[in-house]
Amino acid sequence: MERIAERFDKMGIPRINSLIAFDKGDLFERLSLDEDIRPYLPFTRTIRNLSEARRYIRSIGNVYIKARRGRRGMQVMQVTKVKHRGYRYRHSYLGSLVRDRAEHFRDMRIVLRRYFGSRRVIIQEAIDIVKADHNRAVDFRGEVQRNGKGEIEIVAIPIRVGKRNSPISTHGEAYRFEYYLPKLFPHYSEEQIEELKNQIHDFLVKMYNSVEENYGHFGEIGVDFGVDRNGNIRLIEANAQSAKVSIGKAYDSRTVRKIYLNPLLYAKKLAKRRR
Ligand SMILES: Nc1ncnc2c1ncn2[C@@H]1O[C@H](COP(=O)(O)OP(=O)(O)O)[C@@H](O)[C@H]1O
Numbered sequence: 001m002e003r004i005a006e007r008f009d010k011m012g013i014p015r016i017n018s019l020i021a022f023d024k025g026d027l028f029e030r031l032s033l034d035e036d037i038r039p040y041l042p043f044t045r046t047i048r049n050l051s052e053a054r055r056y057i058r059s060i061g062n063v064y065i066k067a068r069r070g071r072r073g074m075q076v077m078q079v080t081k082v083k084h085r086g087y088r089y090r091h092s093y094l095g096s097l098v099r100d101r102a103e104h105f106r107d108m109r110i111v112l113r114r115y116f117g118s119r120r121v122i123i124q125e126a127i128d129i130v131k132a133d134h135n136r137a138v139d140f141r142g143e144v145q146r147n148g149k150g151e152i153e154i155v156a157i158p159i160r161v162g163k164r165n166s167p168i169s170t171h172g173e174a175y176r177f178e179y180y181l182p183k184l185f186p187h188y189s190e191e192q193i194e195e196l197k198n199q200i201h202d203f204l205v206k207m208y209n210s211v212e213e214n215y216g217h218f219g220e221i222g223v224d225f226g227v228d229r230n231g232n233i234r235l236i237e238a239n240a241q242s243a244k245v246s247i248g249k250a251y252d253s254r255t256v257r258k259i260y261l262n263p264l265l266y267a268k269k270l271a272k273r274r275r
Pocket residue numbers: 042064066070071072073074075076124125126127128129137138139167168169170224226236237
């Protein structure tokens with residue numbers, strides 16, 4: 001992929017997106033320098049070796065460890081420190097939940113080594129995200145694009161609901177934002193729901209601007225984020241290549257059409273500007 005893109009660059013073909021994929025560690029490092037975005041960031045660090053993980057797991061208590069370049073929840077493990085009883089860990093393997101315990105960090109370390117190999121990883125504080133019934137993880141995917149006029153447009157924000165007890169929302173169901181948000185916060189008034197929606201929209205636009213300031217222009221960005229019990233918005237990651245799976249699961253054909261059409265219209269605009 002990278003090589004094809006470089007080839008196209010040499011030929012002078014403009015890109016819709018400046019990057020093919022974000023490095024999760026690099027993304028959080030850069031965004032943490034942006035005061036607009038910092039309040040939305042869970043504690044995130046790149047670690048150089050697994051021994052360093054021990055310190056963070058013990059001080060934070062409940063973390064996600066992820067490959068800097070993972071996708072589709074395949075390189076994500078949740079690790080929890082249990083008082084006086086070692087560590088618990090969970091990950092998803094081909095859609096099934098794997099969970100177990102490790103008595104000591106040396107055992108945990110073997111598990112991590114086996115799972116991540118020599119990949120570079122980040123450690124991130126687990127967001128205390130709102131859950132659906134039966135301990136199902138819930139997160140959001142903001143699909144933000146530039147349309148044919150080059151304007152930023154929030155096309156859809158599918159809410160993803162994971163499988164029972166799974167640490168990730170991937171492989172579960174997806175629902176329309178407008179329909180499902182009030183179900184997640186049943187104790188909220190209509191005004192409070194509206195307020196939360198506005199905050200989410202603000203956050204997505206700020207994210208888009210900040211990513212562009214740091215990496216160059218984009219035609220589309222998929223923003224994964226969580227909302228905690230107190231209604232705080234927390235960034236999980238940004239995607240430069242969005243599979244749009246959840247859009248297909250949750251939205252009507254008009255939205256599906258739009259999400260595929262926008263990048264083409266935007267590409268056309270870029271091509272015109274060049275001539
Ligand atoms: N810090 C976190 N707190 C809570 N859940 C998380 C956290 N990080 C990841 N997850 C869950 O794991 C899923 C996959 O993580 P993500 O960082 O998006 O990696 P991937 O590149 O594999 O999509 C997320 O969609 C979310 O459900």
